[in-house]
Structure formats: structure tokens, C-alpha cells
Amino acid sequence: MPEHFRALIVILVLAGVVFAMARRPAADLISERDFTRRRNLWFVLTLLAFFSHSFWVYAGIAAIVMTVSRKRERNPVALFFILLFLMPPATVEIPGFGVINYFFALNHVRLLGLCVLLPAFLVLRKQADTVPFGRTWPDKLLAANMVLTCLLYLRETTVTDALRQTLYLFVEVFLPYYVASRALKNLSDFKDALFCFVLAAMLLSLIGLFEYWRSWLLYSALNNALGVQWEMSGYLTRGGSLRASVTTGQAIALGFVISVAIGFYLYLQEEVRSKLQRRLGALLLAGGLYAPLSRGPWIGTAVMIVVFIGTGRKAIKRLMLLGISAMLVVPLLVVVPGGQKILDLLPFIGTVEVENITYRQRLFDNAVIVVQRNPWLGSFDFRSTPEMQSLIQGQGIIDVVNTYIGIALSFGLVGLTLFVVFFISVLMGIRKGMRSFPNKDNEAHRLGRALLATLAGILITIVTVSSITVIPVVYWSVAGLGVAYAQMAHRRKHTSTAITASAHLSLR
Numbered sequence: 001m002p003e004h005f006r007a008l009i010v011i012l013v014l015a016g017v018v019f020a021m022a023r024r025p026a027a028d029l030i031s032e033r034d035f036t037r038r039r040n041l042w043f044v045l046t047l048l049a050f051f052s053h054s055f056w057v058y059a060g061i062a063a064i065v066m067t068v069s070r071k072r073e074r075n076p077v078a079l080f081f082i083l084l085f086l087m088p089p090a091t092v093e094i095p096g097f098g099v100i101n102y103f104f105a106l107n108h109v110r111l112l113g114l115c116v117l118l119p120a121f122l123v124l125r126k127q128a129d130t131v132p133f134g135r136t137w138p139d140k141l142l143a144a145n146m147v148l149t150c151l152l153y154l155r156e157t158t159v160t161d162a163l164r165q166t167l168y169l170f171v172e173v174f175l176p177y178y179v180a181s182r183a184l185k186n187l188s189d190f191k192d193a194l195f196c197f198v199l200a201a202m203l204l205s206l207i208g209l210f211e212y213w214r215s216w217l218l219y220s221a222l223n224n225a226l227g228v229q230w231e232m233s234g235y236l237t238r239g240g241s242l243r244a245s246v247t248t249g250q251a252i253a254l255g256f257v258i259s260v261a262i263g264f265y266l267y268l269q270e271e272v273r274s275k276l277q278r279r280l281g282a283l284l285l286a287g288g289l290y291a292p293l294s295r296g297p298w299i300g301t302a303v304m305i306v307v308f309i310g311t312g313r314k315a316i317k318r319l320m321l322l323g324i325s326a327m328l329v330v331p332l333l334v335v336v337p338g339g340q341k342i343l344d345l346l347p348f349i350g351t352v353e354v355e356n357i358t359y360r361q362r363l364f365d366n367a368v369i370v371v372q373r374n375p376w377l378g379s380f381d382f383r384s385t386p387e388m389q390s391l392i393q394g395q396g397i398i399d400v401v402n403t404y405i406g407i408a409l410s411f412g413l414v415g416l417t418l419f420v421v422f423f424i425s426v427l428m429g430i431r432k433g434m435r436s437f438p439n440k441d442n443e444a445h446r447l448g449r450a451l452l453a454t455l456a457g458i459l460i461t462i463v464t465v466s467s468i469t470v471i472p473v474v475y476w477s478v479a480g481l482g483v484a485y486a487q488m489a490h491r492r493k494h495t496s497t498a499i500t501a502s503a504h505l506s507l508r
Helices: 003-027 032-052 055-072 076-084 108-124 137-153 159-183 187-214 220-225 251-271 275-290 295-310 315-335 339-345 355-373 403-434 443-461 471-507
Strands: 092-095 102-106
Touching (some): 003 187, 003 220, 032 055, 032 187, 055 108, 076 108, 076 159, 076 471, 102 108, 137 159, 137 403, 137 471, 159 471, 187 275, 187 443, 187 471, 251 275, 251 295, 251 443, 275 295, 295 315, 355 403, 443 471
8 A cells, every 4th residue: 555545544543533522622612513514624635635646636626625615614714724734835836838937836825825815805805894904003014024025036036936926925925914814803703713723733733743653754655646846844853753744844843833723722722611621632732742842832832821821810920830830840850751851852951952052053143244244135145155154054955943034134134124023013912902801801801812922932933943834824824813803802992982982972
């Protein structure tokens, strides 16, 4: 039996376990009909991917299936999230048939954007209650960032290729942000979308744990079966163990996705009635976070938990308890079986691959020198400079494992400022929105805490990784969720003001 069919059997069994476990808590969060329809769609598209034996066959049939499913779907963000990590985002070029080299490169994420998000965008922009793009500060900063990026692409490449890059920005940056920021209008919409992201991450978690346990990347043979070459996918080890990657292509990308799901889970878990189900879900996500053996997402998750607790009731007391618990866990790991291995993997105190920290320090020092030569708008040939050439690793690559440094090198301090200020404005919008729900036990306030914590954790995590595979799609989507939350709070404030004013008038 071919390897990809053997992998498919394992994937279907593991996915069946996750969906069965999720059915009961899903009833507390979304409608059973939505859960069943999306579960069935996930299985259909997964079977299609493994049996099609051609990316183009998969893309053609999947486009039809997604289009039909979208028409039955009331929440396009939820549909996008549940399918986002269904298969590796390996790209295939659409041939130009002699007219041009190729039209553009297509992958699963872009196909999903075109079939689910683009129609949602066209519908949302016509709705009367949709805030026009450009009204909020995040909108303006994102637009400025995208325009700058498109213009700077012309320095290095042809007009045709610059148009391709603009299309990719539209599909992978603008559409996830816009639809997430406009489609979610109330708490049930948020609950639906966040649950689908967490459910998709739980699927990744159990499959990732299997990959770690059996030292077998289950999706690696799928690309070959589809006739797709993807340099991202490969076997990596750390401390003698395989680093799981599932469909994300890179271990740290998998850790990033699970970390974001944990941030969302901080909100969702309170809505699940069964304590056992809550604990099983948390345990599964914790296992999924461990399986990639990526330390950056561990730090990001710790930041999320601290921020979430710090913005809730009895923050100081709970943070002190958290700190004491952390201090007690470290000596405990020394004596329990396998605990020393975990300690060796921990950032800053571990001994495994400490050279990675040294490399990141060298990257920062050398990047500062390179950025100083082109401080405002950066340079696309920065990799050819002597400082960056000195960072070539054994694989023959220069790994810019820091999103902020990568932006500064390519787009200068102007691009970096737009990027950072954009996310700061989203954080400020969430924080301001939380004030509209002053009761810290209020569900809407807890949602704001979770979004604030998740975005803060993301901004810390991307210090340790470049924007590869699904990472940028996720953080632009989360930013859109933050803007949607701020708009929801703004509508509530205006509604409350209008009701108060009406009451005063009636009393007169």
C-alpha cells in the first residue's frame, strides 16, 4: 500500500477521535447542524486530497465543493478556520501557455481564500451595517502597509511579477483581515469562529502527537502523490525526537497555530459545561504545543496566559499562584521520568541546541548593520551583503528567524513602523472595547481578554520566527478578530447611549 494511503488511514482514525470528543462540548458553543456539516466537509476534502493524485484535480473539485458549502454557511470565518489547515499549503504555478511564464502560484490557502473569503468580501461590502474599509485606524495602516509593499516590489522584479505579489497580498492579507473584521457581529459569531479554529488545532494536535511518537510525518507523502514539490516540508529533530509539523510544513509554524488556539481556548473553555471535557481539551492542546518541540510558541503561550490572567479578577493573587506553580514544576521535572528531557528543551535554561539562541543574537547584530545602510525603505538584496552571508547555515540558507527583522531588512523602518503600529492600534482597540463591558465576569469582557492575550502572544512569538507558511494568514486573521471586537463594543456603547437618552426624554 502506498505511504500516503497508510497515512490517510491513520489521519482518518485520529480525526474521528477528535470529532467524537468535540461533539459534546460543541453543543455548548454552536449548533449541531453546523458542527456536523463542517465535520463532513473536512472528511470529504481530506479524502479528495489523498485520492485525487493531482493537485489540479483536487483544486478543481475542491473549488466546487467549497463554493457549494459557502452558500450554506452563515459564518464564512468559521468555515475558513476549520479548513485552513486541512492540507499543506504547497504552491503550484498555473502555466502561462506561452504568453507569460505563469499566471500565479496556487495553494490550498489561496484556493480557500478565493472560494470562501472573496465571495464573503463581495457580500459584506454591500451590506448597510458593514463599516466601510478605511474608517478605522487599523484599516488605514493596513492599506498604507500594502501600498508600500506593492510599490517596493517593483524595485526587484517585473511589473507582471509585482502584480502577482499584489494578488497574493490581497488574498492572504487583505481578505482574511477584512472578512474577520466585518463578518463577526455578535458573541455567537465569535464563539462559532473561535471554536472552529480550536477544533482545527485539536486535529493538528492529535496528529502531531502521533508524528512525534512514531517519528513519521503523515502528510509528507501527500505532496509527492499530488505531484507537488515543497521545500518547506522535511524531517527535523531536536533532542533526538522528531519535531511534528502536520500540514503546516514547519514545526514552529505548527507550534504557532496551537499557541493561538490555546489563546482562544482561554475564552471558550468557560462556555463548556463539562469540566472533564474542558480538561481533556486543554490537555490535548498542551500535547499539541509540545509535539513540535518549538520554544518560541511556548514563550508566546506563557505570555498569553499571563496577560489573560492579568486582565481578569484577582489578577495579582492569581499571577502569584501561577508563578509559585511554575517554580514548583521545575524541580519536579528533575525527578519524574522524562522530566529532564523537557528541562533540556526549555528556552534559556535548557541545553539542547543553545546555538540557535546564539544565531538569533548574531542575526540581530548583523541585521542592524545592514538596515543602517538603507534605513527607510530597506533593500531586497540584503541577503547578498557580507554580514548576512556570514549567517549562512549548514543547509546553505540564511534563516531570518525574526519577522520584525525580516520586515526591516526588506521594507525598512517605514515598513516596520507601519506593521508594528497596525498591531498596536488593534491592541488599543481591543482594550478600549473591553471598557464597554466593565464587569470582568461578563462573557464579552472575557472574549476581549482572550483576544488581547492571543495577539500579545503572537507579537512575542514572531520575534522567534519569520512569516512562513500559514503564520501570516493567522496573525492577519486574529488582527481582524480584534477589530471586529472593537466594532462590536462600539455598537454596544452607541446603543446604550441611545437607550439612556431615550429614557431621559420619556421621563421629561
